[in-house]
Amino acid sequence: MEVNKVIDAKGLACPMPIVKTKKVMDELNSGDILEVHATDKGAKSDLSAWAKSGGHEILKNTEEGDVLKFWIKKA
Amino acid sequence: MANTKVAIIAANGTLFDAYKVFNLATAAAASDAEVGIFFTFEGLNLIHKEAHKNLPLPVGKEHFGEGFKQANVPSIEELAGIAQELGIRLIGCQMTMDVMNLEKDAFIDGIEVGGAATFMEYAKDADITLSF
Numbered sequence: 001m002e003v004n005k006v007i008d009a010k011g012l013a014c015p016m017p018i019v020k021t022k023k024v025m026d027e028l029n030s031g032d033i034l035e036v037h038a039t040d041k042g043a044k045s046d047l048s049a050w051a052k053s054g055g056h057e058i059l060k061n062t063e064e065g066d067v068l069k070f071w072i073k074k075a
Numbered sequence: 076m077a078n079t080k081v082a083i084i085a086a087n088g089t090l091f092d093a094y095k096v097f098n099l100a101t102a103a104a105a106s107d108a109e110v111g112i113f114f115t116f117e118g119l120n121l122i123h124k125e126a127h128k129n130l131p132l133p134v135g136k137e138h139f140g141e142g143f144k145q146a147n148v149p150s151i152e153e154l155a156g157i158a159q160e161l162g163i164r165l166i167g168c169q170m171t172m173d174v175m176n177l178e179k180d181a182f183i184d185g186i187e188v189g190g191a192a193t194f195m196e197y198a199k200d201a202d203i204t205l206s207f
Contacts, residue, residue, distance in 0.1 A: 015101050050106055054076075
């Protein structure tokens with residue numbers, strides 16, 4: 001998977017992972033893939049909901065220890 | 076949430092109230108919703124230049140102060156700035172400002188000042204209305 005940009009949102013609490021993801025996503029082009037790393041446990045459902053509301057696709061998500069990782073394809 | 080309009084009333088002024096208002100508002104705006112917040116009575120503290128830097132915890136809940144530090148939540152000052160960056164309309168209540176003898180320059184830059192009718196006009200076709 002070719003990732004266009006990686007966001008480190010580790011240590012950030014709600015709503016910052018979403019806010020940060022939105023800002024970076026705005027700079028990407030349709031079809032680009034954004035990789036997000038977060039430790040906020042709420043990010044799992046929040047990023048899914050955020051992606052859904054914008055029509056973006058979550059290609060994959062993993063949990064490595066405390067770190068949640070998401071790969072999101074821009075609509 | 077594009078094409079979704081969110082209208083929020085902020086009528087209380089503790090740190091808890093501030094997080095409720097700004098977290099939901101910024102999350103909505105980051106999801107491409109149109110967001111407007113009407114700050115009235117104690118809610119005005121949330122956008123007051125000085126007061127919003129040091130909002131009190133609710134009486135009897137002071138012990139949560141440590142939890143806020145540990146959870147690494149952004150400051151209210153920071154969240155208010157993010158709200159403005161995301162294009163959220165911040166409307167201060169004129170009548171409350173008159174009662175409390177406050178001028179517009181006591182508040183963070185970029186706010187609007189309006190009355191109840193201003194907010195009602197904005198909120199009349201809102202999809203989501205929240206009051207705190």
